[in-house]
Amino acid sequence: xxxxxxxxxxxxxxxxxxxxxxxxxxxxxxxxxxxxxxxxxxxxxxxxxxxxxxxxxxxxxxxxxxxxxxxxxxxxxxxxxxxxxxxxxxxxxxxxxxxxxxxxxxxxxxxxxxxxxxxxxxxxxxxxxxxxxxxxxxxxxxxxxxxxxxxxxxxxxxxxxxxxxxxxxxxxxxxxxxxxxxxxxxxxxxxxxxxxxxxxxxxxxxxxxxxxxxxxxxxxxxxxxxxxxxxxxxxxxxxxxxxxxxxxxxxxxxxxxxxxxxxxxxxxxxxxxxxxxxxxxxxxxxxxxxxxxxxxxxxxxxxxxxxxxxxxxxxxxxxxxxxxxxxxxxxxxxxxxxxxxxxxxxxxxxxxxxxxxxxxxxxxxxxxxxxxxxxxxxxxxxxxxxxxxxxxxxxxxxxxxxxxxxxxxxxxxxxxxxxxxxxxxxxxxxxxxxxxxxxxxxxxxxxxxxxxxxxxxxxxxxxxxxxxxxxxxxxxxxxxxxxxxxxxxxxxxxxxxxxxxxxxxxxxxxxxxxxxxxxxxxxxxxxxxxxxxxxxxxxxxxxxxxxxxxxxxxxxxxxxxxxxxxxxxxxxxxxxxxxxxxxxxxxxxxxxxxxxxxxxxxxxxxxxxxxxxxxxxxxxxxxxxxxxxxxxxxxxxxxxxxxxxxxxxxxx
Numbered sequence: 094x095x096x097x098x099x100x101x102x103x104x105x106x107x108x109x110x111x112x113x114x115x116x117x118x119x120x121x122x123x124x125x126x127x128x129x130x131x132x133x134x135x136x137x138x139x140x141x142x143x144x145x146x147x148x149x150x151x152x153x154x155x156x157x158x159x160x161x162x163x164x165x166x167x168x169x170x171x172x173x174x175x176x177x178x179x180x181x182x183x184x185x186x187x188x189x190x191x192x193x194x195x196x197x198x199x200x201x202x203x204x205x206x207x208x209x210x211x212x213x214x215x216x217x218x219x220x221x222x223x224x225x226x227x228x229x230x231x232x233x234x235x236x237x238x239x240x241x242x243x244x245x246x247x248x249x250x251x252x253x254x255x256x257x258x259x260x261x262x263x264x265x266x267x268x269x270x271x272x273x274x275x276x277x278x279x280x281x282x283x284x285x286x287x288x289x290x291x292x293x294x295x296x297x298x299x300x301x302x303x304x305x306x307x308x309x310x311x312x313x314x315x316x317x318x319x320x321x322x323x324x325x326x327x328x329x330x331x332x333x334x335x336x337x338x339x340x341x342x343x344x345x346x347x348x349x350x351x352x353x354x355x356x357x358x359x360x361x362x363x364x365x366x367x368x369x370x371x372x373x374x375x376x377x378x379x380x381x382x383x384x385x386x387x388x389x390x391x392x393x394x395x396x397x398x399x400x401x402x403x404x405x406x407x408x409x410x411x412x413x414x415x416x417x418x419x420x421x422x423x424x425x426x427x428x429x430x431x432x433x434x435x436x437x438x439x440x441x442x443x444x445x446x447x448x449x450x451x452x453x454x455x456x457x458x459x460x461x462x463x464x465x466x467x468x469x470x471x472x473x474x475x476x477x478x479x480x481x482x483x484x485x486x487x488x489x490x491x492x493x494x495x496x497x498x499x500x501x502x503x504x505x506x507x508x509x510x511x512x513x514x515x516x517x518x519x520x521x522x523x524x525x526x527x528x529x530x531x532x533x534x535x536x537x538x539x540x541x542x543x544x545x546x547x548x549x550x551x552x553x554x555x556x557x558x559x560x561x562x563x564x565x566x567x568x569x570x571x572x573x574x575x576x577x578x579x580x581x582x583x584x585x586x587x588x589x590x591x592x593x594x595x596x597x598x599x600x601x602x603x604x605x606x607x608x609x610x611x612x613x614x615x616x617x618x619x620x621x622x623x624x625x626x627x628x629x630x631x632x633x634x635x636x637x638x639x640x641x642x643x644x645x646x647x648x649x650x651x652x653x654x655x656x657x658x659x660x661x662x663x664x665x666x667x668x669x670x671x672x673x674x675x676x677x678x679x680x681x682x683x684x685x686x687x688x689x690x691x692x693x694x695x696x697x698x699x700x701x702x703x704x705x706x707x708x709x710x711x712x713x714x715x716x717x718x719x720x721x722x723x724x725x726x727x728x729x730x731x732x733x734x735x736x737x738x739x740x741x742x743x744x745x
Contacts, residue, residue, distance in 0.1 A: 104148065109141035159529050168536045172409040172450035174562055175487070176383040176494030176523030178516045180213070180501055181276060181313075181329070184221065185512040187373035192510050194219035194379065197386050199505035200514050202496055210503065211496055212489075213381035213520070221275055226372035228267030230340045232348075234259050238340045250366040253283075253320055254351055258361040260296075262351045264320075267344030268372055273334040276376035277347070279326045281317055282369035289362035295319025296354045296361070299326070302346040303333030310347065313517070320349070320365035329378055355713075381501070381516075383494025383523055384411040384487035392455070395421060397477025399460035399470060407488040408453030409526055417448055417486035419455065421479040429484075436471035445472040451526055494523035495590045519590035519601070522562040546619045549581065556583055556628075559615035560608055564588045564668050567679055569728055571627055580625035584679070584728055585612060586667060595662055599711040599732060602667060604630050634725050635709030635734035636665050636683055637716055642692055643700040643741045650742040653697040657738040664691045667730040680727035685720075692738075702741070709734040 104112075114127050114137070127134055163169070182194055196218050201210040229245050232238045233255050241251045254262035266279060290296065297319055299310040308331045316324030328347065339346050354360045392403045410416045419430040430444045436458045439445040447456045458472020475481065501516040527535075535554075542551045552568040560566075564586045571580030587608060589601035613628045620626055638661050644653045664670050665688075670677045685704045692701045708717040711732050725731065 106138075106141050106145040109144050110138055113137045113141065159533070163529075163532055163536055166536065166540060168532055168539060169449065170451040170529070170532055171527035171561060172412055173490035173526040174522055174524045175411045175490035176496070176520040177216075177380060178213075178496075178501070178518055178520035179378050180215075180381045180514055180516050181376050181378045182219065182221065182504075182508065182511045183276070183376040183513040183515070184374070184510050186510075187223065187278075187375060188221075188510055189223055191223065192221040192377075192508070194221070194377065194508055194511070197506075198508065199385075200381060200501050201503045201505050202500045203502060211383060211493055211500075212385060212505065213383050213494070213501060214386055214487075216380045216382050219274060219377045219379040221374055221377035222270055222272050224268040224270050224272050224275075224277065224345065224372060224374050226266060226279075226370055227269045227344050228265075228340065228342050229367070229370060230265040230267065232263040232265060234261030238265070240340045240342070245367065245370060248368060250283075250368050252364045252366055253349070254361070254364040256364055258351050258364050260351050260353045262364075263348045264367070265339060265346055265348040266370070266372060267339065267342060267346055269344065271334045271336045271345040272330050272374055273332045274377050274379060275330050275334075275374050276313060276378065277328055277330055278373055278375045279328070279347075280324075280371045280373075281320065281326065281367055282323045283317065283320060283365055283367050289359055290319045290321070291359050292318030292321060294358060295321075296352045296358060298350050298352055299328045300348050300350060301328075301330045301334045302337050302339075302348075303331060304335055305333060307348070308333060311517075320367070327375065357713075381520075382411065382487065383491075383520060384489035386485060386487050387483065388485055390483040390486075392419075392481040392483060395475035395477060395479040395481055397474065399458060399474055401457045401475070403455045403481065405453035405455065405483060405486065405488075407486075408451065409488065409490065410448065410450040410453055411487040411490050412450050416450055417455070418484040419446055419481065420484045421475050421481050423476055423479055427484075439472040441470040441473060443472055490523060491525045492523050494520055495588065496520045497590050497593055499593065519592075521588045521590060523588075524561045544619055545621075546581075546616055546624075547621060552581055552583055552616060552620075555616055555619055556585070556612050559612050560585070562588050563604075563608070565676055569679075571625065576627050577625050579623055580627060581620070582728065583612065583616065583626070583628045584631040585609060585628060586631065586676075586730070589668060595659060597662075597666065597668070597733075599633065602630070602633060602732065631679065632726065632729040633667070633711060633732040634723065634729050635711040635732050636723060637707040637709045637734050638665075638688055638704065638736045638738070639707065639719070640688070640692055640704045640737070641702040641739045641741065642695075642698050643702060644697050645699045648697040648742065650740040653695065653742075654738055654740045656695050656697060657692055657740070658736055660691050660695050661688070661736045661738070662733045664688070665731045665733045667732060670731070677731045679730060680725050682725055683723045683731060685722065 117124050180200055196215055198215045199212055201212050204210040229241050230238050231241050244251050253264040299312055300307040301310050310328040310330055313327040313329060315326050317326055334345055336343055336345055387407055390406055415432055417432060420427040428444060430446050432448050433445045436445060439458055445458055460468045460470045463469050498516055498519045501514060504511060504514050538554050546552045546555050549568040553566055556566045567584050569582045571582040585604045587604040589597055591597050609628050616626055642657060644650055668676050683706060685706055689701050689704045692698060705719040706723050707719055708723050711734050
């Protein structure tokens, strides 16, 4: 099978001649004879023939030369980035001693017939610290705290809040120790008095005291239905949890606080009670990265000359703060070297190296001859004969690490007393490395922009470079009424992995503050003076489709209903929907006729009887009036919200 040659310039002989004749008409209108008999045209054809030969040879330049040409203009391939998520290690039973999960502990997804297991490794040490309940304190809004530990020990019912609960009332639990990054189970026995609330959505938040004040805790499980029945509450304590004094006693404090109810959220009619309470640590949560760690890789010996180059055995390298810890063995022990983007500011005594994360190439500082004939050394030169090793680096990354929540379930490294691992949220941030073809497309844009944001396309390209893990980025001219004159609005859609079943949750489409800050900071340094910059998410217009379809005779209606739902969620998807499957276009309206066609193509559907659209609010769940067309603003995207499909069957 022959190899396909790259096509850098698709122009041929006749196109060169035609282009030259058009330029003649523009630059020398007095030259009117363009026939082949004209001597000037003969010269044009001669030059066109030479250009055609040059292009023919240029199109056969190998990829290695392309990389060299790109490097000359400062274009290097972007390495892949690794997906990250939080994984909880659940204990088989509460322990009296601390359970340690060391850094580098590996967990994986399940291996199937068609897919290999995806390996993740912990980024830091995790200590699952044991705890117990030492104090129970009640704090009612506007009143001092009241210790109810003695009442609890005597088996008396303790009111969690005031008799008629008010927003701001708190029930505090004092633990015997601080439990940062741990999952704590609170076992509560109560008398059912707190009537009036929806057990699935009680007006309560759980918080932990940290060095920065009260911080929210993620609730893994609430078996009490808002403190309305005996059960367990399992919360994930944030990393900053510390010991502090409250009500005259020291402990690691957690609290349950009454919040202002939403407009349609039922509230407490009376306060729930607690008659018995216990606490224990049942697990711990830490960050994992889709990469494998390489330790103590020997790279050879130093030559003692400037500009020495080495290559790591495993590439690409995941770009952490220090992607590789390089060390040299010298007379006073192992010496660390720091990775820098370039040697422009490196002094002769600085132990600096550069790293090409895509290829794994490591370079030491060069020596440059100055105009006066002297040599200027950039960076320290490793002593001749010094052993060089890569103490630690990570390799891996790519889109394969973007796995759904609940997909990481296998503990590859055995940890005593740990029986289960699971990721509560999808892994995000994995991006494949840049190819040579993609770099060729990026090179002209980069050379034209020169790290300056002038046009809207410049803003888009620079924003993607600042956050390559984002799913979509678009830039619009900001409206004067909203953002003032000379405003650029950058809309960021984060990467999101659908849950099992192909459904996206609304919170997955909201970019984090750290991501928005990174994009804003990168663009702010490159924008024109006087340009206003607004970076944020787009407006998501919820869409609810209510449809009635008829299934073919003998076809299971449940199967048709599931297929119809899948088709609707797949088509009305901000990341992979639309006619081309590349995401719903910004500002494109939704029409009932188009949805009608989508449902008609569903296998098993004989006839689509009715299709109506409802605008919906993804946050409150409220739906608007039925319509056959929903218009979107130019900064808006669609979001599928609770489609309803009725399937009429004709099973004999």
